[in-house]
Amino acid sequence: MRTALLGAAALVALLAAAPSARPATVVHIRDDAFVPPSVTVRAGDQVTFINDDDDAHTATADDASWDSEGLNQGQKWTHAFAKAGKIAYHCTVHPMMHGTVVVRSGS
Amino acid sequence: MRRRDFVHHVAWTGAGIVYMLGAEGVVRATADAAPGTFSFVQISDSHIGYSGPANDDVRATLQKAVTGINAMPNQPAFVIHTGDVTHLSKAVEFDDARAILSTLRAPLITLPGEHDVIGVEGPKRFAASFGRKDAAGRGWSSWDQGGIHFVALINVGEGETMGMLGEEQLAWLQHDLAARKPETPLVVFGHVPLFAVYPEWGWTTSDGTKAIAMLRRFAAVTVLNGHIHQVVEQTDGAIRFATARSTAFPQAAPGAPGAKPGPLKVAPDSLLGVLGYRTVQVEGAGSWRERTLAQS
Numbered sequence: 549m550r551t552a553l554l555g556a557a558a559l560v561a562l563l564a565a566a567p568s569a570r571p572a573t574v575v576h577i578r579d580d581a582f583v584p585p586s587v588t589v590r591a592g593d594q595v596t597f598i599n600d601d602d603d604a605h606t607a608t609a610d611d612a613s614w615d616s617e618g619l620n621q622g623q624k625w626t627h628a629f630a631k632a633g634k635i636a637y638h639c640t641v642h643p644m645m646h647g648t649v650v651v652r653s654g655s
Numbered sequence: 656m657r658r659r660d661f662v663h664h665v666a667w668t669g670a671g672i673v674y675m676l677g678a679e680g681v682v683r684a685t686a687d688a689a690p691g692t693f694s695f696v697q698i699s700d701s702h703i704g705y706s707g708p709a710n711d712d713v714r715a716t717l718q719k720a721v722t723g724i725n726a727m728p729n730q731p732a733f734v735i736h737t738g739d740v741t742h743l744s745k746a747v748e749f750d751d752a753r754a755i756l757s758t759l760r761a762p763l764i765t766l767p768g769e770h771d772v773i774g775v776e777g778p779k780r781f782a783a784s785f786g787r788k789d790a791a792g793r794g795w796s797s798w799d800q801g802g803i804h805f806v807a808l809i810n811v812g813e814g815e816t817m818g819m820l821g822e823e824q825l826a827w828l829q830h831d832l833a834a835r836k837p838e839t840p841l842v843v844f845g846h847v848p849l850f851a852v853y854p855e856w857g858w859t860t861s862d863g864t865k866a867i868a869m870l871r872r873f874a875a876v877t878v879l880n881g882h883i884h885q886v887v888e889q890t891d892g893a894i895r896f897a898t899a900r901s902t903a904f905p906q907a908a909p910g911a912p913g914a915k916p917g918p919l920k921v922a923p924d925s926l927l928g929v930l931g932y933r934t935v936q937v938e939g940a941g942s943w944r945e946r947t948l949a950q951s
Contacts, residue, residue, distance in 0.1 A: 580915055602707060603917035604743055606773060617774035618743030621707060641769050642916075644857055 572596040572626055575647065577605045577619070577639075582647035590652050591632050598624040605645070610636040693801035696724050696734045696761070697844070697933040699881030700901035702770065703752040704742035709904035709918035710926060713742075717755050720902045720932050724759060731761045731934065732800060737881035737899065738768025738811065738846030740785065744777030749784040764807065767794065768846040768882060772812040795824050797831050801937050804835050808845040810860045818847035818860035818882075825865050832869055841876045842935075848880040850889055850896045853909035856916040858883050870894055879933070883909070884919075900931040 572594035576583045578601050589595060597607040599619040607616040607625065613635070616625035629635070632653035639645040701717045710716060724734060736756065741748035756763055765785035772778045782794070790796040793813075797806045806828065813819040820828075835841070843849070849866060852858040860866075870876045876894040884901035887909065905921060907914035921929060 580917070601917070602709075604705070604770065604773075608774075615774050617776075618745065618770075620704075620743060640773055642857060 574598060575607070576600050577607070577645075580642055580645055582607070582637075582639075582645060585646070586648040586650065588650040588652060589629055591630060591654065592628065593651075594626050594628045595649055596624055596626040604641055605639045606641060607637055607647070608640050610638060615640075692729070693937040694729065694731045695935055695937075696731045697737060697879050697881075697899050697935065698724070698734055698902060699737040699846075699899040699932070700739040700768065700884050700903055701736070701752060702739055702742040702901070702903035703755075704745055704748035705903055705918065707918055708920040713903040714751055714755060716927070716930055717752070717902045719927075720930075721755055721759055724761065724932070727934075733762045733764055734759050735807070735844055735879075736763065736765040736785075737844055737879065738766045739770040739881065739901075740765060740768070740781075741771050744771055744773035744780060746776075746780055749780045753784050766807055766844060766846055767809060767811055769811040778812060791827055792823055795827060803840045803842055803937060806831065806841065806843045808843060808849075808866070810845045810847045810849070810863070818857065818863065820860060820862050820866060825862065825869075828866055829869055832873075835873070837872050838874050840937075841870065841873050843870065843876065843878045845878075845880050847882045848887075848896065848898055849878050850891070852883060852887055852889075852898065856909065858909060858916070867891070867894065877935075879935075883916075885929075897933075899933050900929065902930050902932065905929040 570590075570593055573587050573589050573596070575587060575595060575597050577597060577599045580601065580603070587595060597616055597619065599605050599621055602621050604618050604620055606618055609615065614627050616627070618641070619625060629649060629651045632651045635649045635651070637647050637649065698720055702713050703717065705713050724731070740752045740756075756765070764787070767778070767781045767785075771781045786794060787796055792809070794809045795807060797804065799805070808820060808828070809824065810818050810820050813821040843866075845860070847860050848858055849860050849863040851863070870878075871892060871894070874893055878894060878896045880896070880898050881901070883898050884904065884906040885898065885908065886900060887898045889896045904918045904926075906916055906919050
């Protein structure tokens, strides 16, 4: 019985951490801006940042919890947001560039 | 003429800005420094790793600059790279940059730009490739050479602000300058302009005014920065500011209508005419002169 409970708990944890089946929300980087500047997703959803600009950029959480590192023109980076909350982010190469990801709990 | 007066005189009238990769593609390095004089070279913004419409071979243009500096009959006391050696702080970019810059005949000093400290690994890679053992804090340093007090500041990688020195570095600078006499010529280096070139594009150091206030008691100060890929000069009292050209690609003039910061494409046969580096000559009496090295 105990083993079964542990197995179920592990499965729940795995499902919670796994990306959702929904398509990733896309944030474009162009003209030194995140477009759109704010997106809202559900916990487990993914957000893909695509650098459409002719300059290098990053998408970096203000609290340093995640970081795309350098993206050249045409490169993209995807991150899954597991926990609910509002996360501000910026480009470390161009600190005047700011964006926000709002993560709502549940499905 | 007293030395101090001469320093002033040259600082105000000395005119020339720099420049260097020959338009015909060959570096025209003239004998910039006379034998027995002290000189140094500033090189900046090489962006190794960038490849795009503004320059499809940034390694080649950096190599041209290095070849030109090495061809100077009277070698500079040092070459200082004022940052953005790489484009994305990647290991291969640092390796490529180091392979080219290590062929300089003169000693190399390198400061980081914001492109060199991207992510968690960027600062570590920069330190491994170009870090100075005698540096303090996050890499700032000073030294005396040729009768001048040199200061190399780090104004990237501090929090979320691009051009920022931070309180720790400002305290160090205050302590460093406290022991210098007002007549000591100062040369201050950093990546992002210490003065407000165009804050709307991030072309300023947010706490730069605090550093500038510390420099005001000195009779002759030269502040040399990179970051904006073009030469912009400004004089404020006894402080002369100048930014430098890139070896990789130009950027738009500050606030140009419809423009934004970033790589600027020019006609291919014009590219070498807008890239370059700076030589600074210090004559025996301790005066300054900047000299154009190559004009077609």
